[in-house]
Amino acid sequence: MARLDYKAPGVYIEEIDRGSRPIEGVSTAVAGFVGFTEDIRGGAELYKPMLVTNWTQYLNYFARPQSDGYTDFNAYLPFAVYGYFMNGGGRCWITSIGTQLPTAVRPTTPEPTILQINGRGNRPSLLFTLRPEQAAGGPLNIVINDSGPRPLPEGTEGEPPPNTGEYFTIQISRGEEVLEQYENLTMNREPAAQTATYAVAASRNSMYVNVTDPSRSGSPLARRPANGQYELTIPIVPSSPDRFSQDIEGVRDDRTGVRGIFEIDEITMLACPDLMRAYEARVIDLDQVHYIMELMVSMCEGSASGDIPNPPNRMVLLDPPLESTKPQQVVEWLERFNRRSMFAALYYPWIKVGNPRDGGRPILVPPCGHMMGVWGRTDETRGVYKAPANEVPRGVIGLAYETNFREQELLNPLGINCIRNFPNRGIRIWGARTLVEPDKTEWRYISVRRLISYIEKSIELGTQWVVFEPNDEYLWSRVIRVVSNFLERLWREGALFGATPQQSFYVKCDEELNPEETRILGRLYVEVGVCPVRPAEFVIFRISQWNGFEGNEAE
Structure with missing residues (x-):
């Protein structure tokens, strides 16, 4: 900027900013998911959002090692996230609400988490179990590295013992702090004392873990655990049915549950597919489902209490209950829910996808995850102003109900977006409306609502330089x-x-x-x-x- 004082004669060079500062458009396709996962590890925490950018990363955080990421009780979240990425979705934030359905009988002592480290031939080598008194301290990192036999004592004559490759080191840490370290270990149950120590014997006095040897036969080299860094997580205790609805809602200050995921500013579309899984399991009733749905809609709108001070730039995708299979049934359900908003969208019917846990046989799942992926794909290829309709949802092999033209005439004016199967054209998304009141025609379409939100947020962030x-x-x-x-x-x-x-x-x-x-x-x-x-x-x-x-x- 120009100086205001010049003391000595001379030539002064000044840089003056005369150009305008362009406004850069904000991202419009960042999803938020809330639901059940198979596991919680790798730094992810129960009820707290974690950023995921692809399916492999999802497996690293929310699946057991060497697993497909789905659950034995058919949680809908993994299907939704997989469908999101398959259909063109990019970044998303995932909040896990547990690894199993809540049960009325809570275990007095949770099952210990067992970490199995394999050796050659992918056979179990060592089993690590977290000591009960350490469960409150957080997960442990177990690192296996190469080691060698103990060197001969100083001044001892003779040939040093050969390094056969069977020797290793166990390091136990929490965060950046190394808690314990055991060197010169072997899987030989009766090693020479001056050469090495049997791994189980060396760690018998560990304050943090119990170590067992499940191997039955084989040489010490064949049974040696593979090098690598492993995580021993805390046992995840399922929520109780009477607290489950509160746990899903979460606490804003703690960044947990639905309220916590709304603290992630970049999220523009949200869904909670496992509301329906919990409802099917009779963990929550339909009124509790409606309460969580209404909470998400209200937070997208931005309440007068100041929960969301920024311009509203989020939409929530709702799923009807699976039992509302026919058009008249979904209309009756929507009348019972009776919540209208330009920041909500509803897709019908449920979609049929392959279930890896059942040999690829079909399973019906809520459509929200696949739809958000189509939103992201449309934003990327055409723009946020293009209605995310007349698009093929990838990975869908069937529908829970085949809606015809006359039936859609009943649903479309109510803001229920149909997914239909057309002869020679395949399955297509055949609706692009919000759940706004029918008389508010200016906010009828998803693309219009999202475009205005995009403009508002882009101008807000692109004009911060104006302040003061x-x-x-x-x-x-x-x-x-x-x-x-x-x-x-x-x-x-x-x-x-x-x-x-x-x-x-x-x-x-x-x-x-x-x-x-x-x-x-x-x-x-x-x-x-x-x-x-x-x-x-x-x-x-x-x-x-x-x-x-x-x-x-x-x-």
């Missing part, structure tokens, strides 16, 4: 220029309707909006109006007969 600048005409003109450039870019991409930029948007920031009394209060008002494109939901061709000969005579 002098509130004068120069600042007003700069704000108008920056916001107009951003909106004109959207118009050129096809997001705004109009033959010219002037027809598609306007930006106003002048003395009429900012009189002296508001400037004294330190406020700057900017008014922005946009004309978003809307999907061609109803395509009507008006066809009539035309007599070309008579028409020519008339001329």
Whole structure:
């Protein structure tokens, strides 16, 4: 910036920033999932969100080692996350609400978590069990490294013992702190004392773990545990049915549950597929399901209590109960739920996908995860202004109900988006409406709601430099220029309707909006109006007969 004082004669070079600061569009396709997982490890925590960017990373956090990531009780979250990535989804945050369904009978002493480390031939070599008194301290890291035989005592003559490759080291740590370390270990149950120590015998006095040897036969080299870093996690105690609904809701300050995942600012779409799994298992009733759904919708809207001070840029995808199979049944369920919002979307019916835990046989799952993946794919290939409909959901092999045209005439006006099976065209998403009240036509479409949210959030983050600048005409003109450039870019991409930029948007920031009394209060008002494109939901061709000969005579 320019200096205000010049003391000595000379030539002064000054850099002056005269260009506008462009507004960069925010990400619109970051998902949030809440549900059951097979395991919780690798730094992930129960009820707390964890960032995942691909299916392999999901397995590292929420699946047992060498597992497919699904659960024995058919939790819906793994299917939803897999469908999300398959359909083009990118980043997502996952909150695990447990690794098994809540039960009325809670164990007095939880089952110990056993870490099995294999040797050659993928056969069990050592078993580590966390001591009960250490369960509250957090997970342990077990590191297996190469070692060798003990060297001969100083001054001893003779050949040192050969290194046969059977020797190893066990290091036990928590976080960055190394707790215990055992060296010169072997799987030989009767080693020479001056050469090495049997691994189980060496760790018998460990304060943190119990170590056992499950191997029955084989040489010490064949039974040697494989090198690597392993995690011994704390036993995960299932929630009780009477507390389960509260645990799903979570606590905002603790960053847990549904309230906690809303603290992740970048999330733009949310779903809780295992609400229906818990309902099916009679862990929660339908009213409790509706309470969690209403909570997610209200938090997307941004309540007056200030839970979400930022402009609303999130939507929640809801799933109807599986028992609401037929169109009239889903209508009756929606009437009972009776919650309308432009920040919610509902897809029907449930979809049929392959179940790896049942030999690939079909299983019906909620459609929310696959739909969010399609949202992400559409944002990437076309833009947030394109309605995420007339798209093929990947990985779907069937539907719980085949909706026809007349049945969709009942569902579509109510904001229920149908997934339909068309002859020779396959399964397609055939709806793009929000659950807004039917009379609020300006917010009827998902693409319009998400486009406006995208514009709001992008302008909010892209104009932070305005805060504390002098509130004068120069600042007003700069704000108008920056916001107009951003909106004109959207118009050129096809997001705004109009033959010219002037027809598609306007930006106003002048003395009429900012009189002296508001400037004294330190406020700057900017008014922005946009004309978003809307999907061609109803395509009507008006066809009539035309007599070309008579028409020519008339001329």
